[in-house]
Amino acid sequence: MRRSLYIIAGATLLLASASDARVGVARDGSTQERAVINDKPVATHWQWEYSYLDKHFPGHKPLDHRFAADAATRRVWSVFTFMWHGRNMNFWFDITQPFREYAGSTREFREFAKPPPTSQ
Numbered sequence: 001m002r003r004s005l006y007i008i009a010g011a012t013l014l015l016a017s018a019s020d021a022r023v024g025v026a027r028d029g030s031t032q033e034r035a036v037i038n039d040k041p042v043a044t045h046w047q048w049e050y051s052y053l054d055k056h057f058p059g060h061k062p063l064d065h066r067f068a069a070d071a072a073t074r075r076v077w078s079v080f081t082f083m084w085h086g087r088n089m090n091f092w093f094d095i096t097q098p099f100r101e102y103a104g105s106t107r108e109f110r111e112f113a114k115p116p117p118t119s120q
Helices: 002-018 045-056 096-104 107-113
Strands: 061-070 075-084 087-094
Touching: 045 075, 045 087, 075 096
Parallel strands: none
Antiparallel strands: 061 075, 075 087
């Protein structure tokens, strides 16, 4: 019985990690490719980001916040720059999902927000 549970748990973890196109990528926010996925609703996604930073980087001093986008992949990031323990740090959140939710309700962004075409 216990062995079956371990097998089921392992298979679940494998399937969950396989859903990311970049399997094995640690989501630590240190780079664009390693951005922490923020899939919260538009109304609360920014609050979640600030809470995440407060929890993982207590006492950080905000310096800058910007957005980055890649038209080819139609991905969008929220990038924070802050001081923490005397180091200047950048932290990346992938906000593609909440951006698409917002863009879908805003005519001028609809074209950008469409998922990228799939190659056949």
